[in-house]
Amino acid sequence: MSGLRRLVLSLSVMLVGAAAAAQPAAGAGDWPRWLGPNQNGSTAGGGVFQRTPLRLRKAWSRPIGGGRSGLVVAGGRVFSLVTDGEAQVALALGAGDGTELWRVPLGPHAAESMAPVGSPVVDGEGVFVLGTDCVLRALTAASGASVWQVDLKQRFGVALRRGCESSPFVENGRVILQPGGADDHRLVALDAQSGALAWSAKGTERANYSSPVVAELAGVRQVVVHHVTPEPPQRSGLAGFRLSDGALLWSRSFEANVSTETPLWLPEDRVLLLTWNDAKLATLRREGDRFEVGTAWAKPSLRSRISPPVYKDGHLYGFDGDELVCLRAATGEAVWKQRLYAGSLIRVDDALVVLSANAGLVRVVEASPAGYREKAQLQVLQRGAQTETPPSFAGRTIFVRNDEEIAAIVVEP
Amino acid sequence: MRLALALVLLLSTRSDWPGLWGPARDGVTPGPLPLGATPSARVLWRRPIGSGFSGIAASAERGFTGESDGTDDQIVCFDLATGREVWRARLGPTYRGHDGSKDGPISTPTLDDGRVFVVGPKGGLFALDGASGRVIWRHDLKTDYGAAEPSYGFGTSPLVVGPRLVVQVGGSTHNLAAFDKTDGRLLWAVNHAKTTGYASPVLATLAGRAQVVVHAAEAVYAVAPEDGARLWSHPLGSAGESDRAPLALPGDRVLLSRWEESRLLQIEAVAGGFAAREVWKSPRLRGSYSPTLLHAGHLYAMGGPTLHCVDPADGRVVWREKVYAGSLILVDGQLLHLGEQSGELRVATASASGYRERLRTPVFNAGATSTTTPSFGAGRVLLRNVEEIVALELR
Numbered sequence: 083m084s085g086l087r088r089l090v091l092s093l094s095v096m097l098v099g100a101a102a103a104a105q106p107a108a109g110a111g112d113w114p115r116w117l118g119p120n121q122n123g124s125t126a127g128g129g130v131f132q133r134t135p136l137r138l139r140k141a142w143s144r145p146i147g148g149g150r151s152g153l154v155v156a157g158g159r160v161f162s163l164v165t166d167g168e169a170q171v172a173l174a175l176g177a178g179d180g181t182e183l184w185r186v187p188l189g190p191h192a193a194e195s196m197a198p199v200g201s202p203v204v205d206g207e208g209v210f211v212l213g214t215d216c217v218l219r220a221l222t223a224a225s226g227a228s229v230w231q232v233d234l235k236q237r238f239g240v241a242l243r244r245g246c247e248s249s250p251f252v253e254n255g256r257v258i259l260q261p262g263g264a265d266d267h268r269l270v271a272l273d274a275q276s277g278a279l280a281w282s283a284k285g286t287e288r289a290n291y292s293s294p295v296v297a298e299l300a301g302v303r304q305v306v307v308h309h310v311t312p313e314p315p316q317r318s319g320l321a322g323f324r325l326s327d328g329a330l331l332w333s334r335s336f337e338a339n340v341s342t343e344t345p346l347w348l349p350e351d352r353v354l355l356l357t358w359n360d361a362k363l364a365t366l367r368r369e370g371d372r373f374e375v376g377t378a379w380a381k382p383s384l385r386s387r388i389s390p391p392v393y394k395d396g397h398l399y400g401f402d403g404d405e406l407v408c409l410r411a412a413t414g415e416a417v418w419k420q421r422l423y424a425g426s427l428i429r430v431d432d433a434l435v436v437l438s439a440n441a442g443l444v445r446v447v448e449a450s451p452a453g454y455r456e457k458a459q460l461q462v463l464q465r466g467a468q469t470e471t472p473p474s475f476a477g478r479t480i481f482v483r484n485d486e487e488i489a490a491i492v493v494e495p
Numbered sequence: 496m497r498l499a500l501a502l503v504l505l506l507s508t509r510s511d512w513p514g515l516w517g518p519a520r521d522g523v524t525p526g527p528l529p530l531g532a533t534p535s536a537r538v539l540w541r542r543p544i545g546s547g548f549s550g551i552a553a554s555a556e557r558g559f560t561g562e563s564d565g566t567d568d569q570i571v572c573f574d575l576a577t578g579r580e581v582w583r584a585r586l587g588p589t590y591r592g593h594d595g596s597k598d599g600p601i602s603t604p605t606l607d608d609g610r611v612f613v614v615g616p617k618g619g620l621f622a623l624d625g626a627s628g629r630v631i632w633r634h635d636l637k638t639d640y641g642a643a644e645p646s647y648g649f650g651t652s653p654l655v656v657g658p659r660l661v662v663q664v665g666g667s668t669h670n671l672a673a674f675d676k677t678d679g680r681l682l683w684a685v686n687h688a689k690t691t692g693y694a695s696p697v698l699a700t701l702a703g704r705a706q707v708v709v710h711a712a713e714a715v716y717a718v719a720p721e722d723g724a725r726l727w728s729h730p731l732g733s734a735g736e737s738d739r740a741p742l743a744l745p746g747d748r749v750l751l752s753r754w755e756e757s758r759l760l761q762i763e764a765v766a767g768g769f770a771a772r773e774v775w776k777s778p779r780l781r782g783s784y785s786p787t788l789l790h791a792g793h794l795y796a797m798g799g800p801t802l803h804c805v806d807p808a809d810g811r812v813v814w815r816e817k818v819y820a821g822s823l824i825l826v827d828g829q830l831l832h833l834g835e836q837s838g839e840l841r842v843a844t845a846s847a848s849g850y851r852e853r854l855r856t857p858v859f860n861a862g863a864t865s866t867t868t869p870s871f872g873a874g875r876v877l878l879r880n881v882e883e884i885v886a887l888e889l890r
Contacts, residue, residue, distance in 0.1 A: 358595055424862065425862070440835075440862045441861035466834040466837025468836070485800070
């Protein structure tokens, strides 16, 4: 894969440019949505972690309440959904010191869920939040004032056991979300200004708890969805819907195994699908209007339950149970493994920012196939507290949260 | 002399931990555990163990637990003084973790009269010689007795009641069965429920009658140990998989803890038999695999990451303390809490007046999964996770 490095690099530069252009108010260096600006857990950080020796420092921390909703950072504000176990709220904090800016109560939890899961998304002056109550709310980022709201249960017939857990995103002035509704409303696009329905896609299968991402595959801008077959034995699959009008482009269900994981778009028209028990790399080819879906490989690896792996220069870095692994993306074969215990990660430049699921540790590790090399480590959250949210990175700061607190970590000058 | 010997025998018996959740399957042992003014923990030994959630059973000198060696699931016998392995017995090919679970056995071995009884994750029921690990008899619960394999493999621990070995088999032909513990002969089988899970039966005396209390997915019920005849049953209204053993409480009460909630039942003798009446239900006491403990009239229960002290009369929370997910036992009035992910052991005096932590010490690597309930045998705390066993002395 190393021969493709230049192509990959130029492609990711183009992607960053495209994302920034689409979101004028969420400046470069923001983390405006689930898994960051590119929806793949990777971002540019201006070389912030290159310093040697690298020392991390906790800038601030504060109690935040429960839940595993991601931390979204834009325009100097941090947004997330939290719960006190009974009521859930959308919360905005100052990114610099954690000061609470506003909070907006959401509806009650679904009976089977006690924690908000979906992440807010910021676009321009607006922030869009979807709690387990399945009401999509458009709020002003500055004050949390309500602009519009749509009850997905009433509007799209959503009846999910755990309520809505999917993270919406905004693209070209439209909020794209997976309501997991009745047949006609697997995926919908709403006008970000008004909440009016732009299009609604019939999915072939259910897409309940995962989050959609936008990708360019075989030359077509599309929304990639991880769906699950409704009938047992359940199977996970992928589908692509045209971004402009929601037309179904392709759909494929794979052999056994499911999850709620977000699909990961890779260069060269590939999409990684993760289940609780394996990883599959799907390949897309197009001839005219017809897409062909193949499988490059499928392996019992990358069995994470928090977030997808990250990609860099032909390699995937992610958790497989208790191990951080580096795989060759082309073949799925392992390059190295390091036992760190369960966790999640993002990539900033050529550094992995790794957050342990239960030990409260943040590690900065080189994203390199040469081996596991840890550059810095900091005990940030309480040992033993459950941490099911991947880190976020914005400006020059790492943000982490778990079921009780949020913390901001900076590099020591 | 004879009295002294009897006393020694009594003490050694009391210090044993013959299986799941200790001597009475309630997580409680009298110890003794003499703690100083400033308690401390000393690691006596530490040894590697393969993956598995199986608990440690302990006789006076030996410990027994289940593991995966990477290829096969095994029962391992080790010396309590040194941790040195004495024997191992193969249960079958390793049960592979899936959907987030770990490889290896879940069932905790049951010790009785020199024998070790255990259920392998694929449904093998084994009677082993405690001295050598030799198989005395074995059954396959799936092929021989029509059991259905639970989602994460079999996890039930057999219960010895006199000459019988009572096993929560599952399935619809031998849902609950008793075997002759000597030769494995089937003595009775009853079908008061259809499903099973990972829960284990307990022996209790309720309303003056010795009974085996069973937590099935759809109901909690009790049977006569002699023939399996149903004494009472209380529907639970959900068909999830049951995980924890019921807890019998003084005053003819049963606490039933499920992933979603806990309920307290009052068992009463009525004309022609027994009846169960639900006294209270608490959604706070949920989301844990830990036994709930009774001490001096109060319950100590995990609810997710929080330790609760609860009044058993009405379920009222007297106090609560966030200690993070983990499993409890009670030794000589001290609560021992092993963090499920922190790898820390906390020791706190059980008291209704508040959480009083005496000691907190790291035992395992932070982040390593430690779902297994602690054991206490031969005066030492025996802890395991999915990679190590540690014997601790608390003083």
